[in-house]
Amino acid sequence: MNCPQILENIQNHISLSTSEKKLFVSYLKVNDVSKKERILQQGDICKAIFFVESGSLRAYNFNDEGKDSTIMFAVQDWWITDMNAFVNQKESLLSIELIEDSRIVELRFSALEEIYQKIPKFERFFRILFQNAYVREQLRVLDNISYSTEDRYYRFVEKYPQVVQKVTQKQIASYLGVTPEFLSKVKNK
Amino acid sequence: MNCPQILENIQNHISLSTSEKKLFVSYLKVNDVSKKERILQQGDICKAIFFVESGSLRAYNFNDEGKDSTIMFAVQDWWITDMNAFVNQKESLLSIELIEDSRIVELRFSALEEIYQKIPKFERFFRILFQNAYVREQLRVLDNISYSTEDRYYRFVEKYPQVVQKVTQKQIASYLGVTPEFLSKVKNK
DNA sequence: GACTAGTCTTAAACTATGTTATTTTTTTAC
DNA sequence: GTAAAAAAATAACATAGTTTAAGACTAGTC
Numbered sequence: 441m442n443c444p445q446i447l448e449n450i451q452n453h454i455s456l457s458t459s460e461k462k463l464f465v466s467y468l469k470v471n472d473v474s475k476k477e478r479i480l481q482q483g484d485i486c487k488a489i490f491f492v493e494s495g496s497l498r499a500y501n502f503n504d505e506g507k508d509s510t511i512m513f514a515v516q517d518w519w520i521t522d523m524n525a526f527v528n529q530k531e532s533l534l535s536i537e538l539i540e541d542s543r544i545v546e547l548r549f550s551a552l553e554e555i556y557q558k559i560p561k562f563e564r565f566f567r568i569l570f571q572n573a574y575v576r577e578q579l580r581v582l583d584n585i586s587y588s589t590e591d592r593y594y595r596f597v598e599k600y601p602q603v604v605q606k607v608t609q610k611q612i613a614s615y616l617g618v619t620p621e622f623l624s625k626v627k628n629k
Numbered sequence: 630m631n632c633p634q635i636l637e638n639i640q641n642h643i644s645l646s647t648s649e650k651k652l653f654v655s656y657l658k659v660n661d662v663s664k665k666e667r668i669l670q671q672g673d674i675c676k677a678i679f680f681v682e683s684g685s686l687r688a689y690n691f692n693d694e695g696k697d698s699t700i701m702f703a704v705q706d707w708w709i710t711d712m713n714a715f716v717n718q719k720e721s722l723l724s725i726e727l728i729e730d731s732r733i734v735e736l737r738f739s740a741l742e743e744i745y746q747k748i749p750k751f752e753r754f755f756r757i758l759f760q761n762a763y764v765r766e767q768l769r770v771l772d773n774i775s776y777s778t779e780d781r782y783y784r785f786v787e788k789y790p791q792v793v794q795k796v797t798q799k800q801i802a803s804y805l806g807v808t809p810e811f812l813s814k815v816k817n818k
Numbered sequence: 819g820a821c822t823a824g825t826c827t828t829a830a831a832c833t834a835t836g837t838t839a840t841t842t843t844t845t846t847a848c
Numbered sequence: 849g850t851a852a853a854a855a856a857a858t859a860a861c862a863t864a865g866t867t868t869a870a871g872a873c874t875a876g877t878c
Contacts, residue, residue, distance in 0.1 A: 509775040563752040570759035577766035584773040585806025586698040617774025
């Protein structure tokens with residue numbers, strides 16, 4: 441296992457020696473997963489965090505009334521999991537499904553705990569990763585509470601053009617929190 | 630300067646030696662700030678992150694149409710800043726105002742950079758802080774896109790009873806992203 | 819190449835939320 | 849303690865978003 445892509449992602453923020461790289465990579469598992477498969481099922485314990493080498497995924501919640509709400513999309517070089525369920529090792533609120541055939545790197549909870557101990561620099565890497573994730577979500581909350589649906593749609597398209605190419609309009613609607621019918625109306629008015 | 634409260638908050642997650650505590654505390658500045666004052670003004674560079682020793686604050690954005698959107702409240706033992714503006718040292722999208730007279734500990738950007746270098750354990754502390762913040766915001770996004778206003782109001786009240794005691798209904802409405810008139814209707818129906 | 823299932827569009831009727839304005843209640847400032 | 853200011857409640861009307869249902873348009877499967 442070589443994993444140059446995830447190592448490059450990490451080395452954007454911290455630098456690793458050859459032996460550290462080797463150790464880190466030994467904890468990883470690479471999987472080829474097909475379109476429509478799920479790598480996490482709502483209700484299950486979330487045992488891993490995932491890095492997308494290629495392809496695309498969608499994390500969503502399915503509620504009692506049958507409403508599907510997209511929490512995030514992930515494309516190449518993104519990390520994704522149900523972070524709440526992962527860090528507390530409890531039942532997941534989210535499912536994660538494949539939008540297309542993808543190559544996914546898996547890092548398990550217990551492995552990450554060991555990595556933090558053996559290579560403390562990873563605390564820094566994940567500090568930066570979570571810092572960015574927090575900022576992103578906070579900006580999304582601001583979008584949600586202060587912009588109209590129309591504005592939010594166009595802001596989404598501008599911010600994530602790589603995502604827009606891969607997902608359906610129905611999935612974008614579920615990310616924005618509106619019905620596909622209403623999004624269609626907004627776009628075509 | 631003694632600062633037992635912020636040290637206790639930190640030592641919930643990492644342990645510090647006496648000399649590390651002393652060094653860390655030397656970077657802090659404690660301010661007593663009065664109700665209605667602002668410790669951060671939208672448009673200004675965000676130079677510090679704040680820890681609330683006592684009192685309460687509100688971070689909000691004021692947009693072109695005059696709409697006030699509350700991004701977060703902070704009460705005793707919470708950290709608050711415009712994280713996007715802070716970590717990138719750029720213009721703030723948010724203002725932070727005092728809800729009541731408060732004692733605020735200030736940690737400046739350049740100080741935090743030095744702390745990360747001198748006491749790498751702080752990478753771990755902030756990794757955990759941001760991890761929790763990310764999880765919180767992600768759950769809030771899910772609330773925003775999948776629940777009704779009524780449900781979100783009661784979920785907010787249940788989750789943050791300490792906040793509810795201190796803020797106006799108008800401020801809660803601006804946190805939920807609805808008008809005060811509508812929140813009043815929802816509550817009293 | 820035709821069948822199928824899923825997506826997208828459109829529209830009418832309905833519900834949720836916003837706007838404006840007025841009154842009542844609570845808080846703040848002297 | 850009183851006057852002024854802000855917050856909260858209420859209501860009539862306007863706009864945003866949902867529901868349901870139907871038809872047009874893909875994309876995937878044999």
